[in-house]
Amino acid sequence: MTATHTGAPARTAALDCFFVRPGEDERDRLAGRRVLGRVTYGHTGRPPVLLGGAPLVRAAMTGAGAERVTEVWTTDRPVRSGRDGDLVYATDGEHLLCSVRVEERGVYREQVREVYERAFALMWRLGHRELLRMWNLVGDITGPNAEGMEVYRDFCVGRAQAFESWSGRIGGMPAATGIGALRPGIDLYFLACRSGRPRHLENPRQTPAHRYPAAYGPRPPSFARATLLEPGSGGRPVLYVSGTASILGDDTVHPGDADRQCALTLANIEALVSPDNLRRHGLAGGWALSDLDCVKVYVRDAGDLQAVRARCAPAFRATADVAYFQVDVCRSDLLVEIEGICR
Incomplete structure (x- = not known):
């Protein structure tokens, strides 16, 4: 529900992001860079719009008494933006940020498939x-749709169908987050690139999500545990860590205990970003948990926020952007989910 940073210096990556809160001036952090898009995790959500030549995504992710957080994506290149129906997008020639909203409905799968396919066609x-x-x-x-199926499972059917129909053109499933929001409907935004080389990674501690058994729904979730971007310009690699939770294999671990779930989630991320795991995928380099930045921590129950904050505080470096949100997680027995970026 709040974001923290300590005035980190301006970054120089071709594609980068930071968090800003009400009352903060983002101009110093932009340092001459261009805005590719903004995502406001606020009290009320609306369909995405173009504002100041870049997409603005507005998602209902904080309660009325909580502080909203805006995620600002920046680039070192000129930006061109536009609309394609209800898709709102911006491109710097190398990177694309696109957003769309699926309004509330009884069953989501057909609309999700159609929206994903239109987004793929645009990119x-x-x-x-x-x-x-x-x-x-x-x-x-985790609530029921009009047919009694869990909304997330309904969503996963449509997403899987879209990836299948584009399997010959889309080079694999990327890192992703599927997390609860505080109003009905689905807000989607994604990043894509032109010449960079994404490498999609799995976690040795976890079953790949796209191989989950039918016990978790008629179609498994379509995402990788992380995506490593090797920039086409020859810059340093960046690792995008998917929403990660207290799962070993495909089983939820420590149900009912947010502190232990948080500890295991951090251990899962540590294994995912480690040099050992990158070598397992034929890649050099690697990171530590303390390298994570632009961290979003999702906590199901307000009563667990203090314990989760205490567990996370020593794990992340003092200059990292970190935001906490009290929202539902994609399984009813999961209490914590964490994502971030390693630069």
């Missing part, structure tokens, strides 16, 4: 044919 037409990262903010995520 294909614009020449950004490599997916980097996707976010899906799902209202009433």
